Amino acid sequence: MNRLTFPFVRSLLVATLAVCASASAAEAPKAVAKVDPAKGGTLYDSGDAARGLPACLSCHGAAGNSTIVANPKLAGQFEAYTHKQLIDFTTPNRQQPVMTTYAKMLTEDEKKNIAAWLAMQKQKPGAAKNKDTVELGRKIYRGGIAEKGVAACASCHGANAGGIPAQYPRLSGQHQDYTFAQLDAFKNGVRKNSPQMTTLAQRMSPEEMKAVSDYIAGLR
Incomplete structure (x- = not known):
């Protein structure tokens, strides 16, 4: 290698290393912030x-x-x-x-x-309020409504509405009014983030939704 070629090769090598270093930095995963x-x-x-x-x-x-x-x-x-x-x-x-x-x-x-x-917080328990519909609510939650193709709520949300982590939310102890409002929102297409719940709610009457919402409030 003559004297004229060496500086050129050295410059090319430096440039190549710089490009490689830049690419490696770009490919390096970003640090994930720890949940606090x-x-x-x-x-x-x-x-x-x-x-x-x-x-x-x-x-x-x-x-x-x-x-x-x-x-x-x-x-x-x-x-x-x-x-x-x-x-x-x-x-x-x-x-x-x-x-x-x-x-x-x-x-x-x-x-x-x-x-x-x-x-990490502890929920304060709720209570069913309507003694006239609690049995209907229990039947829907535990066994669904077979003639309407409504599955038992317990099949996804658990026997005591404790839910299944990362899949189905905890419902136990929730305010009756809120649970009913969400069922109604699913039924009327206002809430669209669960196709499964939309299908089930559309098969239920307002009375059935109110009954199961009240029953759920008393679960713990």
């Missing part, structure tokens, strides 16, 4: 005034135990389910004026942190 329930709890309790984000507890109660029957209890709900709903609120599949607005303000990490914190 404590941060989720702080955001839940205090919100973020600088961003116009209110405290979640103003609607969903201390530690996720809502006292407003139109707003769900979130305490003890599966982390994966709550996280998915926060994402769904930002899509056409589950539009709700208040939650859609605030869910869009949350970062992905904040959604995960809040969901993780809520999963």
Whole structure:
């Protein structure tokens, strides 16, 4: 190799190494932020005034135990389910004026942190209120409505409505009004993030939905 060729080869080698290093950096996976329930709890309790984000507890109660029957209890709900709903609120599949607005303000990490914190909270039990329909609610929850092709709620949500992590949400102890409102939303196509629930709700009468919603409130 002559003296004129060597500088050229050295420059080419340096350039090649630089390109390889750049490609490796681009292919390196991004660091995944660790879920931080404590941060989720702080955001839940205090919100973020600088961003116009209110405290979640103003609607969903201390530690996720809502006292407003139109707003769900979130305490003890599966982390994966709550996280998915926060994402769904930002899509056409589950539009709700208040939650859609605030869910869009949350970062992905904040959604995960809040969901993780809520999963750690203990839900306060509820109670069935209508003694005239509790037996109908029990039959629907335990055995479904065979003549209408409605499967037993227990087949997916568990015998005591404890749910199945990452698949089906916990329903036990939930406010009657909220559960009925969600069944109605599925039935009328307002809520579209569960084709299975849409199909089942469309086969149920309002009376049947109210009965099973009341029964579920008393499960624990």
